[in-house]
Amino acid sequence: MHLSADELIFWQYGFFKLNATIVFTWGLMLVLAVGSKLITRKISTDMKRSRWQNLLEIIITGMEKQIEEVGLGQPRKYLPFLGTLFLFVAASSLCTVIPGYQPPTGSLSTTTALALCVFVSVPFFGIGEQGVGNYIKSYMQPTPIMLPFNILSELTRTLALAVRLFGNMMSGAMIVGILLTLVPFIFPIIMTVLGLLTGMVQAYIFSILAAVYIAAATRAREASLQPETKH
């Protein structure tokens, strides 16, 4: 049974394998990068603009508003990372309408890589915002006994991010495959539509959870400063 896109190998040279996950990941990266480059070649700042530029602006301002609502003060600083997460996962699940395409996020390797990026980015932004001492002190909140539990919760929520995205993508593809052997007429199409919906929701969830984790890491000091400024 074809569990993930890792099993389809295009080319192999000793240890290096070019499997479908890598090929589709690079294809997606190419489409996203070349597409945005082409659209932003002639940016116009007046009311008359191309509809592709309009689309990109809608996406960017939407993401910025969401990041701000989560509680991150300057959304522009976090927009590259969080926006890329959202766009990659969303594009990966949108392209399932193309026949012969398998979403690279349906492989545990890709989702683990994305979750590890989030895991590394949380102390990166936290230390950048608060400094090393304050950030490490935030692990001791509310008491130093909580230190192992805080570290453990960091690790498990990273794992949960990876498995959640992988499970949703893989189950979508597998349900369609199983239905094709049972009732091949209408139901696979309905399940593919459902897979599209869950793919977009999972893209949103992934980036919003990453934003919430980063906000928790960068906000702890302001929360403890506020009682001092009140009098």
Added chain:
Amino acid sequence: MDNMTIIAVASIITAGITTGFGTMAPALGEGRAVATALSSLAQQPDASATITRTLFVGLAMIESTAIYCFVVSMILIFANPFWSHVIA
């Protein structure tokens, strides 16, 4: 019953039970979450954006436990290391 039969029976039954529990419990939790979200939407319709977003994030967190059960069932059926070891 020899080893192969025991492993096959255990894997199949466990996969079925795992999926059974994995669909029941998160469905109950999600039902409660949506019910509370609907009642708070009825009380404060102008906060609907925040409520909807928090609802979706909460639903995804609850759903992830169901996904864990699904992944374990799939591993038991399709990528079972004990079965591959005993088949070889």
